[in-house]
Amino acid sequence: MNSRLFNWCFKKSIWVYHANAGACNGCDIEILDVLTPYYDVERFGIRIVHTPRHADALLVTGPVTRQVRERLLRLYEATPEPKLVIAVGSCATGGGIWYDSYATCGGVKNVLPVDIHIPGCPPKPEAIVYGVAQALGMVPKQVQAQTYIEE
């Protein structure tokens, strides 16, 4: 009973912390677009917070450069449980054009356990809202994770 109540609360109120892990600022501008009155994510209970201690979800953009890797890990540790990690943009989902660069880790999934990927370069604000809604289970998932199998 209690856990059902808390699950409901968690779904209705999600505070996100926006972490730039070496992105080109394209995705960051789209994330700021989501928070404007036009999209008004406060009606879903989504709010941006300015410290990881208050956060429930980390919106990570960028391919995670080597310099920022340690900071991202510390950020993840500073966020209290339970927490979600949402990778926003092509670079965060798989490294983008820097997938095999010596200077990046090639995507957030190589550093942190990612709950949901939002692809796009940059993703539209609608896509970001839709992705966060999927991560919360408000919308059913349409794509499954697939791995390459050699026949």
Added chain:
Amino acid sequence: MNLQQVSLDLFYTLIFPGFLFTAIVGLLLTWVDRKITAVVQSRIGPPWYQPFADVGKLMAKKMVAPSGSSIGFFIAPLISVAGVALASALVFRALINPQAGFVGDVIVLLYLMTLPALALIIGGASSRSPFGAIGASREMSMVLAYEVGFLLSIIAVIIQSKSIQFSGIIAYQAAHGAIAFSVSGFLALCIALLCVQAKLGFLPFDISEADTELIGGPLAEYSGSGLALFKISRAMMFFQLPAFVALLFLGANQLTLLSLIGLALKLLAVLALLILIKITHARLRLDQMLRLFWGRLAVVGLIAVVLAMVGW
């Protein structure tokens, strides 16, 4: 003092006019605040249960204590909630049962309403975070500034009504009309409203929290239940402080239905004024705020006290 008396007092403090009642109404009022803000910014805004979902979620989350933080980090949220709960128990019991008050309860109320700010200072200073330390020091200067104005406006009311008992002030207004209709009372009301704005940490006086520069100031290191308690105490203050101002300045109130509806309307009017000031103003710098409160508002407050002594 027998067992029945003690349990009755506990009930008053914890459930009916005290903690639980004030917390629920206060959280609903924070929704009103967020909804009005949304409408002014031409948005839809959150659903009515949003503050409850926020607090419930924070309660369920883990509370992370920064390494090296002292015991003050854990007791500060409790001090904050306890202060507001006691203050609201005193305020609303004076309305329900005028005999329940005691001589000088307005002075006690003043001290109790300072407790949340003190809790913020304790919590921020013991969180071992530079943001918390800066926020705590700013909060300290702000307390010293706005308490002067608040005290002067209350002194003007006390001189005018010749009573330092909360129910006595309400009874004086029943006999002589609202205090805000006299010149000194009106000046005192204006100062008290600005001080309430500062006490609530609303723009233009959210200098100690300053989301964009201090990432929450004293609250920066709080998470989970500690943050939830601070949010609850802030919501309770959002109900109790405007109610205090409405009872003190805006006329008589009895326990009749009509009078209670009138009180609710007065409360909403005060809240709407506070919210509109909050939405339409940008943050002041600390020195501007200190100059405003120690300079102009203190002078206006002294004028109000003198006028009250003359009998205007």
